[in-house]
Amino acid sequence: MMDKRISTTLLVAFLLLSLLPIYWMLNMSLKTNEEIVGTLSLWPHHLTFANYKTIFTDPSWYSGYINSMIYVAMNMVMSVAVALPAAYAFSRYNFLGDKHLFFWLLTNRMTPPAVFLLPFFQLYSTVGLMDTHLAVALAHMVFNVPLAVWILEGFMSGIPKEIDETAYIDGYTFPRFFVKIFLPMIKSGIGVTAFFCFMFSWVELLLARTLTSVNAKPIAATMTRTVSAAGMDWGVLAAAGVLTIVPGALVIWFVRHYIAKGFAMGRV
Amino acid sequence: MARIDLIELGHAYRPNPAAPGDYALQPMTKTWVDGGAYALLGPSGCGKTTLLNIISGLVKPSHGKVLFDGKDVTQLPTEARNIAQVFQFPVIYDTMTVFDNLAFPLRNRGWKESQVRVRVQQVAAMLELGDDLKHRASGLSVDAKQKISLGRGLVRPDVAAVLFDEPLTVIDPHLKWLLRRKLKEIHHELKLSLIYVTHDQVEALTFADQVVVMTHGEVVQTGTAQALFEAPEHTFVGYFIGNPGMNLLPCSVRDGAAWVGGHALALAGAAKAALVGADGNIVLGVRPEFVTIAEDAGDDTVPATVLSVRNMGTHFLAEFRFGDQRVAAKLRAIDVVAGSTVRLRFPQQRTLYYVNDKRVA
Amino acid sequence: MKTYNNRAWFLVLPVLLCVAFSAILPLMTVVNYSVQDILSPTQSVFVGTEWFKTVLRDADLHGALARQLIFSLAVLAVQIPLGILIALCMPASGWRASLALVLISLPLLIPWNVVGTIWQIFGRGDIGLMGYTLNSLGMDYNYNGNSIDAWMTVLVMDIWHWTPLVVLLCYAGLRAIPDAYYQAARIDGASRFAVFRFIQLPKMRNVLMIAVLLRFMDSFMIYTEPFVLTGGGPGNATTFLSQYLTQKAVGQFDLGPASAFSLIYFLIILLFCFVLYTWMQRVGTGDAK
Numbered sequence: 001m002m003d004k005r006i007s008t009t010l011l012v013a014f015l016l017l018s019l020l021p022i023y024w025m026l027n028m029s030l031k032t033n034e035e036i037v038g039t040l041s042l043w044p045h046h047l048t049f050a051n052y053k054t055i056f057t058d059p060s061w062y063s064g065y066i067n068s069m070i071y072v073a074m075n076m077v078m079s080v081a082v083a084l085p086a087a088y089a090f091s092r093y094n095f096l097g098d099k100h101l102f103f104w105l106l107t108n109r110m111t112p113p114a115v116f117l118l119p120f121f122q123l124y125s126t127v128g129l130m131d132t133h134l135a136v137a138l139a140h141m142v143f144n145v146p147l148a149v150w151i152l153e154g155f156m157s158g159i160p161k162e163i164d165e166t167a168y169i170d171g172y173t174f175p176r177f178f179v180k181i182f183l184p185m186i187k188s189g190i191g192v193t194a195f196f197c198f199m200f201s202w203v204e205l206l207l208a209r210t211l212t213s214v215n216a217k218p219i220a221a222t223m224t225r226t227v228s229a230a231g232m233d234w235g236v237l238a239a240a241g242v243l244t245i246v247p248g249a250l251v252i253w254f255v256r257h258y259i260a261k262g263f264a265m266g267r268v
Numbered sequence: 269m270a271r272i273d274l275i276e277l278g279h280a281y282r283p284n285p286a287a288p289g290d291y292a293l294q295p296m297t298k299t300w301v302d303g304g305a306y307a308l309l310g311p312s313g314c315g316k317t318t319l320l321n322i323i324s325g326l327v328k329p330s331h332g333k334v335l336f337d338g339k340d341v342t343q344l345p346t347e348a349r350n351i352a353q354v355f356q357f358p359v360i361y362d363t364m365t366v367f368d369n370l371a372f373p374l375r376n377r378g379w380k381e382s383q384v385r386v387r388v389q390q391v392a393a394m395l396e397l398g399d400d401l402k403h404r405a406s407g408l409s410v411d412a413k414q415k416i417s418l419g420r421g422l423v424r425p426d427v428a429a430v431l432f433d434e435p436l437t438v439i440d441p442h443l444k445w446l447l448r449r450k451l452k453e454i455h456h457e458l459k460l461s462l463i464y465v466t467h468d469q470v471e472a473l474t475f476a477d478q479v480v481v482m483t484h485g486e487v488v489q490t491g492t493a494q495a496l497f498e499a500p501e502h503t504f505v506g507y508f509i510g511n512p513g514m515n516l517l518p519c520s521v522r523d524g525a526a527w528v529g530g531h532a533l534a535l536a537g538a539a540k541a542a543l544v545g546a547d548g549n550i551v552l553g554v555r556p557e558f559v560t561i562a563e564d565a566g567d568d569t570v571p572a573t574v575l576s577v578r579n580m581g582t583h584f585l586a587e588f589r590f591g592d593q594r595v596a597a598k599l600r601a602i603d604v605v606a607g608s609t610v611r612l613r614f615p616q617q618r619t620l621y622y623v624n625d626k627r628v629a
Numbered sequence: 630m631k632t633y634n635n636r637a638w639f640l641v642l643p644v645l646l647c648v649a650f651s652a653i654l655p656l657m658t659v660v661n662y663s664v665q666d667i668l669s670p671t672q673s674v675f676v677g678t679e680w681f682k683t684v685l686r687d688a689d690l691h692g693a694l695a696r697q698l699i700f701s702l703a704v705l706a707v708q709i710p711l712g713i714l715i716a717l718c719m720p721a722s723g724w725r726a727s728l729a730l731v732l733i734s735l736p737l738l739i740p741w742n743v744v745g746t747i748w749q750i751f752g753r754g755d756i757g758l759m760g761y762t763l764n765s766l767g768m769d770y771n772y773n774g775n776s777i778d779a780w781m782t783v784l785v786m787d788i789w790h791w792t793p794l795v796v797l798l799c800y801a802g803l804r805a806i807p808d809a810y811y812q813a814a815r816i817d818g819a820s821r822f823a824v825f826r827f828i829q830l831p832k833m834r835n836v837l838m839i840a841v842l843l844r845f846m847d848s849f850m851i852y853t854e855p856f857v858l859t860g861g862g863p864g865n866a867t868t869f870l871s872q873y874l875t876q877k878a879v880g881q882f883d884l885g886p887a888s889a890f891s892l893i894y895f896l897i898i899l900l901f902c903f904v905l906y907t908w909m910q911r912v913g914t915g916d917a918k
Contacts, residue, residue: 003821007718014715015732021789022735024758025747040756082643089640094633101641103906106842108652110898112850112871115891119655141647147843149644151798154835158805160357161631162410162438169441188801195734195797203740205853234750241743248738249731256727259801326812346815359813361827376818420817 022245028238036234051239061219067133068218069247071208072201074137075144079197080190082141083148088178090149091156092164102153105146113206116142124211133216136208140201147200148193155189156182191258198251202244219244272300272323272429272461277332279318292318294486295331300478305455305462307476309469311508315485316465317433323463324353324431336428350428352421354435358413360420362406366397369405370419377424391423394454411443415450422458429461436471448475469509481505497555503625506553512585515559515595516622519552525567526621528552529591534567536616539629548624554614556585559597561604562613569611574604588612662888680889690890692865693873694897700784700869701848707788708844709837712795717829719800730800733793745857748786752858772859776866783855783867787848795840802836803829838909842902849898870894 028036029051030044039045055061089095090102120139129135159182167177183190208218219240278295293315300306308316321327323334325346333342341349361369370388379387392398395415400408405416414435421430432451436444452475455462466472472479473493480490481504488502489495500506506514519528521543526533533552535543543550562569572590584602588595588610595612604610621629663680665673684690719733720726739747752772754760763770772782810828819827852871855861861868861876868876874890877883 011715011718011729014718015729018736018789018793019732020758021747021751022739024751025739025743028747028750036750037756040758040761042758078647082647085640086644089637092631093637094631095635095637095641098637101645103903105644105648106902106906107895107899108648109843110846110850110902111656111891111895112852112874115659115895116652116655119658122658123654138647138650142652145644145648150839151836154839155801155805157835158832160410160438162357165440166438186805188804192797192801196794199734199737202738205740205742232746234746237743237746241739241747244740244743245735245738249735252731252734253727256730259730259797260722260726260804324816346812347818351816353812353816355809355813357807357809359807359809361831363827363831372819373817376820376823417813420813 025238025241028234029242031235033233033235048235051235052243054236055239055243064217064219065243067212067216068202068208071133071136071140071216071218072198074133075140075201076194076197078137079141079144079148080152080194083145083152083193087149087152087156090153092161102149105149108146109143113143113204117206117210120207121210130211131213131215131217135211136216136218137201139207139211140204144197144200148197151193151196152186152189155186159185187258188260191255194255195252195259199248202248271302271335271337272463273333273335273338274298274300274323275333275335277322277329277334279315279322279327279329279331281330283330291485293322293329294484296487298480298487298490300461300463303459303461304478305452305476306464307472307479308463308465308482309467309472309479309508310482311467314482316482318485319482320353320431320433320463320465323429324351325349326353350424350426351431352418352424352427352429353431353433354414354417354421356434356437358410358417358438360405360413360416362404364405365401366392366403366405366408366416367401369416370397370401370423373420373424387423387425391419394422394457395419395450411439411447414439414447418451418454422454422460427460429463432462432464434466435464436466444471451475469511473509481508483508499627500553500620501627503551503553503622506555506620506622510555510557512556512596514553514555517552517554517593517595519550519621521546521550526550526552529570529593531570531590532567533570533614533619534616536629539616539619539621542629543621543623546623546628549622551622551625552614553620553622553627554595554618556596556598558615558618559595560613560615561597561599561602562611565611566613568616568619569613572610572612574606574608574610576606577602577604659888659891662884663892664889665885667884676885680886681893684886684890684893689865690873693868693870696866696868697849697870700787700851701845703784704787704791704848705841705844707784708792708795709841711788712792712840713799713833713837715792715796716799716803717825719796721804730797733796735793736790737793739790741853742857744786744790745854748782748854748858752782774863776863779859779863779867783858786854786858787851790854791844791847795844798836798840799833802833806832834909838906841909842905845905846898846902849901 027041027043030047030049031041032046032048032050035041035044035046090098116139124130124135124139129138163181163185164177167181172181205218212218275297276295277293277297278291279293280291282290308319310316318327322329325341325344325348329342333340335341336349346353361372364372367388370391371384374384374387388401389398392401395418397412397415397419400412405413408416418430418435421427436447439447448471451462454460462476464472464475466475473496476493478490478492479496481488481496481502483502483504489500489505491499496505496509500509500514503514503516507516517528519526519533521527521535524535524540526535526539526543565571570590572588572595575587575589575594577587578585584599586597586599586602588597590612597612620627664675664677666676666679667673715733719729736744751757752760752770754764754770760770760772769775770778772778806828810832811824814824814828850871851869852875855867855869856872859867861872871894874887874894877887877890
């Protein structure tokens, strides 16, 4: 709650600075490699869509995009679905080993993914999950589920337990209470969790690339095939960067009401 | 102590309200006297919280004025109005002790520490929080937290009215009556105006001197519990107050009698006169407490079949059918069984008539 | 107050299974390798704690660890307060809020190698906007040659990239505060700073803890962005722990020491997070959790 003018000024300043590198990326995506490494130009002097064309004409581009979206969507849904009951348990109950379990969950995010690479490769080859969307979605759950449980638990703990009890007295069954009363109260938590699950899964390249070959190959392929015969393909890389922002921006747009909506306490 | 006047007060969310449906709160003019305890009673969405928030200043009304002791406060912000508000859930400062919570409003107004201490001790004693002053507020039980919320309102001596927005919602049932009793004590001691919003009629009827019944943004009746019970001015009041509510039976008037469920009921003189030329929806209302089984077949009785009889402990709740209508009655004793035919008496002085939901007789 | 109920384990079971499946098995593999000397794909000798000792005595490791610690602490010191500040500045509702949310989160959505690549060009004195601007302001800026410049660039890049995460978490946390608290504060005559100190900050405790631990962990494991930007240079000025690990593992391809290093790496993060977690819990409101 700050003075409106100060906060707007600060916000706008921050956003402008923050958008500069994004603008730069857009800028680069519309230039030729020669122009990029040759001169400093604030906008493309020789506007070209060739970089985008390279991506769009690549036969694996389209499938790569779709593949990524599939396993990321799977991961989002699975992670949040599995995390909700667990977060509720951590928030409302004490049980044997609960604090240890909670912290142990976090520890799964404390290892560089590179460490998981070889074991995952062996594991998924053994169970025949290699090169499937499910494999990547499952693999990504290692770091997304702990995060989801953690964030959701934080928001759930902000709701007084008395709300649960009042609902039971009023005759709500647990499922109805959970869906109709409880979840709407932690809307902003769910919105933010969904977005983070999307984001971390979307940008994760190492596991996604290693665990797939043909059928489920993600956009990582286009991302990393950036060194052409002529050297670093700056323009294509920038174009790919621009294209990967789009789905994420859409996701945030869709969950914006979840995140931004105020908190209406109680049933008036 | 504040006398509260509402002058043509109404609130609509849209800029140019045309029909009554556009208003969250229908324009009204009312006066509430100094030091009274009022309950705003009504179902969810009836506008009672909107009215409360307009009085407290959290919402600016789109029409009309609010006066405190004759002074126009409509445009004044909440903090300038000398009111306190208690919400549905305890609103306390988690990181502070109970003492600091209660002291907060005074310190913000620049009081000297010694004065703060005296006043806080006073209020804490009144609320039976004296032992907890040194504790962190966050660790206390819910009802104690609500008391702290209330205490923060009471601690300012210039507080004229305390507004409550369903404050017992999150309290355990067996603690509710303790808190209610405490509120009544405080009311007697401090002689503040109290305005209490609730959807629970028991709470309203036991707490308040005057109950303001609202529905669909409109105040339909203001009165004591007895008045609301015996003479509901609106079918909604009849239906909402009482357990079960009033029997509301559609009827028509012909040849000087009220025809309901295919049977005629004689009309008393005053009622007959009031219903002459009545145009619109006519409804007959009689409370289950006043319906009796008649020995004779007088012109204030109708034949009916017994549908069910339930023993409620202190009384019997019987349901009857006559024609296409159902009637409930609360009886001290009953010796008929389901299926049998009886005559029901609707005592004329207890039978009320409503035209378009408003009482005429 | 939480009730004690062991049946809550059923609610937690799905999570446990998923994560255990994905985590414990690989972890066991790593532990296995860390105590073996793998001479060939079929021959290995148990060496116990030897790799651990070797790794811990490595002076280059100490250097990388020190740099990593400084980096993570610097990152936290800037991103947390800045994130809170920006979250406070963002509108609470309306189209402005939606727009702000989308714009804020854009840096988070760029694949990390692209992030590094953009900043490579961005920071160049001859062809990059930032580099050019800094040089024309009189600074002799060169992130490839100058260690301080490299550090600054990596820091600013990380701040640009990850502050939005803190902003989003804090923003969501702020939105979860019921209006009644602000209303009560107005009635109590609280100043804007008091509102921040007694209502907003305490109620953001949960999200702030998540933000701090998350940023610490992720910054401690950072690899792609600084690697792409500076390659760890000049020299090893910006070689942080993850890159050092990769260099050792890939360069020498010795699974034994690499696995031991991985475990140590993990344990360091674990230790720091545990300390931070416990400290933040205690500093909190002392709410019965």
